[in-house]
Amino acid sequence: MEIKRVGIIGAGTMGAGIAQVCLQSGYQVFLCDANQQVLDKAKGSITARLQKLNQEDTLSNLNLITQIVDLASCHVVIEAVPERLELKRAIFQELAQVCSDDSLLLSNTSSISITEIAAGIPHPERILGFHFFNPAPVMPLVEVIVGYQSGQEEAEQALQFAAKLGKKPVKVKDSPGFIVNRVARPYYNEALRIVGDGIASVEQIDRIMTGAGGFKMGPFALQDLIGIDINFATTQSVYQGFFQESRFKPSRLQERMVQAGTLGKKTGGGFYEYTN
Amino acid sequence: MSTPIKVLVEGVGPQGDAWKGMLQEKGFLVQSIEEAGDGLDVQFALEVTNSDLTIKRQRVQKLDQMLPTGIPLLVTTLAVTATEVASWTRHPQRVCGFGTFLPLEEGNLIEIAPALQTDPSILAQAATFFSALGKETEVVEDEVGLVFPRILSLIINEAIFALIERVAEPEDIDQGMKLGTNYPFGPLRWADRVGLDEVYSVIDGLHREMKEERYRPAPLLRKMVLAGWLGEGVGRGFYTYEIEKEGNYAKQS
Incomplete structure (x- = not known):
């Protein structure tokens, strides 16, 4: 199967970013969202970014659609809707009916088990995780998640497709947090523990991790950038996924900051204060 | 002078x-x-x-x-x-x-x-x-592993647990962390540079000191230390290294 037409479901930040990547790689793109206003906004942001790159000629390959049934001719569909299992399952159920049996059906989930999304859906071997990092047009990594029922051949096709998009894919067995969100947990969680135990201050830890360790940003400045609520939700998700394994136990300090609404840069303050 | x-x-x-x-x-x-x-x-x-x-x-x-x-x-x-x-x-x-x-x-x-x-x-x-x-x-206050060695060792420990569980190949774990989080090195390659015995010392020391499951060393890390596969310094860790010239090793695979 030669991949020519790519469908993307969900025209939020990730969906629009993924659509841009696919356009830049020369694919016919069908961007699908139930909300026409969201689609129009996505087209606006994609257009602005492609103009900056002098690639606006690829916009002729962008098709905005509101019905999943219009994705029937796509060889690959990437789902990028909010992280709700039932919503994703309903979408894959419908995709399985409208798309051909040898299409690749991919989910950009960052925290839901691809095995659970695919369960009970016809031909689950074609369903895989395809996890982009934000912002999708810039970040080179895609985690290709192989679920319990995903096919090995289909996994290879997904890896090759990611490479065609100019990305560097890694192959990951379906497990909580995949690679990145799992292995990165101690960077935040242990730093929070060290602060909580009074061993070093937030500012000291950031200086130590950049100065002694060569990390580009300290764990607290980075949490402020990501959003402390987002970071806390990821930790909770991995912690639950591992059946409360103590290595992933969330931090009370972080929970209090989420409760207080001091979420980082986006609220003007988190571990540091931000003016403007 | x-x-x-x-x-x-x-x-x-x-x-x-x-x-x-x-x-x-x-x-x-x-x-x-x-x-x-x-x-x-x-x-x-x-x-x-x-x-x-x-x-x-x-x-x-x-x-x-x-x-x-x-x-x-x-x-x-x-x-x-x-x-x-x-x-x-x-x-x-x-x-x-x-x-x-x-x-x-x-x-x-x-x-x-x-x-x-x-x-x-x-x-x-x-x-x-x-x-x-x-x-x-x-x-900083006195605790086993200080701040940087403690945090990096626990990142490496988690990468080894993922490796034990066959979540991904070593190269993919390292590539994922470098590209997904901008770390200067992948955690397994980093362990090879630091020395696996040093990394194990920190995690085992924390485990002994805190008596918490949280600091349990990954069994494969302990085995590799026992086997003498300590990383770049000895030519073999998570990757193998070929001797370039005396005292210097280049990453081979």
């Missing part, structure tokens, strides 16, 4: 040679216990063993006996608290903890951790000593 500062450096494992080399390069006069003989007129003593606490204890006690009481005894605290090391000596007020991971020339910051017993003047001398090496310093 001022007289070079004399420093006694003791330590088995990769940090002994590394600290001797760095101090010599910076113009310090470096001695071992054997070279110093009876006339111990050094201004500082360093004990940098991490992987064998029995040996560390013997060395620290020997240094404590030999050195005049006012000479600072600076000890690495990757695997044990400074307070515990100080408790091994007759002059605990002169013991002060510090530490970082290899390679020493890459990091520009050294963490210093005074023991509960450390005299403030000793802490001040320790800070002056590391500043003279051109390093910034941060004084």
Whole structure:
């Protein structure tokens, strides 16, 4: 199967970013969202970014659609809707009916088990995780998640497709947090523990991790950038996924900051204060 | 020209040679216990063993006996608290903890951790000593593994758990962390550079100190240390390395 037409479901930040990547790689793109206003906004942001790159000629390959049934001719569909299992399952159920049996059906989930999304859906071997990092047009990594029922051949096709998009894919067995969100947990969680135990201050830890360790940003400045609520939700998700394994136990300090609404840069303050 | 500062450096494992080399390069006069003989007129003593606490204890006690009481005894605290090391000596007020991971020339910051017993003047001398090496310093409270070695070791430990569970190949784990989070090295490659024995010392030390499941070392890490697959320094760790020229290894696969 030669991949020519790519469908993307969900025209939020990730969906629009993924659509841009696919356009830049020369694919016919069908961007699908139930909300026409969201689609129009996505087209606006994609257009602005492609103009900056002098690639606006690829916009002729962008098709905005509101019905999943219009994705029937796509060889690959990437789902990028909010992280709700039932919503994703309903979408894959419908995709399985409208798309051909040898299409690749991919989910950009960052925290839901691809095995659970695919369960009970016809031909689950074609369903895989395809996890982009934000912002999708810039970040080179895609985690290709192989679920319990995903096919090995289909996994290879997904890896090759990611490479065609100019990305560097890694192959990951379906497990909580995949690679990145799992292995990165101690960077935040242990730093929070060290602060909580009074061993070093937030500012000291950031200086130590950049100065002694060569990390580009300290764990607290980075949490402020990501959003402390987002970071806390990821930790909770991995912690639950591992059946409360103590290595992933969330931090009370972080929970209090989420409760207080001091979420980082986006609220003007988190571990540091931000003016403007 | 001022007289070079004399420093006694003791330590088995990769940090002994590394600290001797760095101090010599910076113009310090470096001695071992054997070279110093009876006339111990050094201004500082360093004990940098991490992987064998029995040996560390013997060395620290020997240094404590030999050195005049006012000479600072600076000890690495990757695997044990400074307070515990100080408790091994007759002059605990002169013991002060510090530490970082290899390679020493890459990091520009050294963490210093005074023991509960450390005299403030000793802490001040320790800070002056590391500043003279051109390093910034941060004084943190005394806990096993300090801050940077502790956090990095736990990232590496998690990467090894993922490897044990066959979540991904080593290259994919490393590539994922470099590209997904912008880490300077993938965690498994980083473990090979630091030395797996050093990483294990930190995690096992935290586990022993805190008595928490959270700090359980990944079994594969312990096995690799037992097998002597300590990383780049010996030519084999998570990756294999070919000898380029004497003392230097290039990553092979």
